[in-house]
């Protein structure tokens with residue numbers, strides 16, 4: 001089966017068998033051992049880089065149940081629901097929770113694997129329970145978010161539980177009480193500008209999930225490639241978190257390069273410092289860099305794109321390695337990939 005249209009990087013790869021399930025009850029029936037191995041569970045394919053043809057089975061959970069709101073603020077969505085459809089629905093219903101996560105590609109099931117995050121909000125902030133088929137115990141389980149080991153773009157589903165659970169649904173907790181998160185990545189400024197265009201300013205009346213969703217969509221459209229137009233898997237690297245001593249060394253290097261008084265962008269995370277990988281990539285001169293069909297996206301250097309539409313996995317991997325090596329040499333930091341290679 002051709003997977004070209006099922007991975008947002010647009011890699012032209014095949015898998016031996018593609019299985020799609022549309023009902024929870026399909027899972028106990030499925031004889032995994034009889035399928036071509038290995039079995040890989042896939043969502044919308046927006047965080048993956050296939051490095052070649054996949055020799056086994058790709059399983060997609062296409063359960064797209066989206067119940068009508070019952071006023072309980074809790075919503076159980078099928079794993080195959082498009083995550084942004086959920087964001088759009090919540091905003092339209094005036095429910096707070098996922099608005100800052102608007103326009104992140106992919107499906108509900110993967111959101112609970114990845115702990116997707118953007119603009120100061122992570123999926124873990126609104127996930128109540130993850131419902132899954134446990135391949136090991138051969139039974140359905142309900143896993144409370146507190147047991148999922150959520151961290152920055154990670155969870156137990158990506159580490160010690162890798163391959164064990166097939167997520168069939170996720171229950172989210174929403175709120176009628178305003179919970180705006182504006183102090184990250186220029187959201188407040190962009191919202192103010194958006195409201196000013198309508199002759200208003202931030203107030204209890206103007207601050208709605210819908211207004212924030214619209215603002216986030218505007219910011220993302222400026223910075224990120226639209227997967228329908230340019231292939232990518234979003235941020236290719238994670239932002240590294242380093243010690244304060246290490247950060248001081250980076251500041252010294254940056255001031256040698258850019259002059260005294262230069263400010264290195266960073267966020268404090270407890271006792272440590274998060275440095276934007278995009279900044280390092282840009283400082284190393286990679287903005288817009290091409291290798292074969294792959295490119296460092298000029299508007300957001302954290303994203304590697306399939307610039308020609310004909311990039312092969314080797315182009316992306318070679319560009320990735322070139323970036324990692326140079327940043328290691330210059331800053332003593334090894335970047336880790338957010339995108340999963342399959």
Ligand SMILES: Cc1cc2nc3c(=O)[nH]c(=O)nc-3n(C[C@H](O)[C@H](O)[C@H](O)COP(=O)(O)OP(=O)(O)OC[C@H]3O[C@@H](n4cnc5c(N)ncnc54)[C@H](O)[C@@H]3O)c2cc1C
Nearest residue numbers: 041043044045046047105106107109110116117167233234
């Ligand atoms: C343009 C662009 C922008 C992006 N922006 C962001 C962003 O702002 N923030 C962010 O966090 N991410 C971002 N991403 C990355 C991506 O959208 C997320 O990681 C998303 O959650 C992936 O969802 P998916 O359904 O495509 O999962 P896939 O890429 O298909 O799979 C991701 C992982 O989840 C597992 N998985 C998927 N479904 C299931 C299931 N039902 N059961 C068990 N395991 C499963 C897969 O095995 C894999 O390990 C972006 C991607 C693109 C292309």
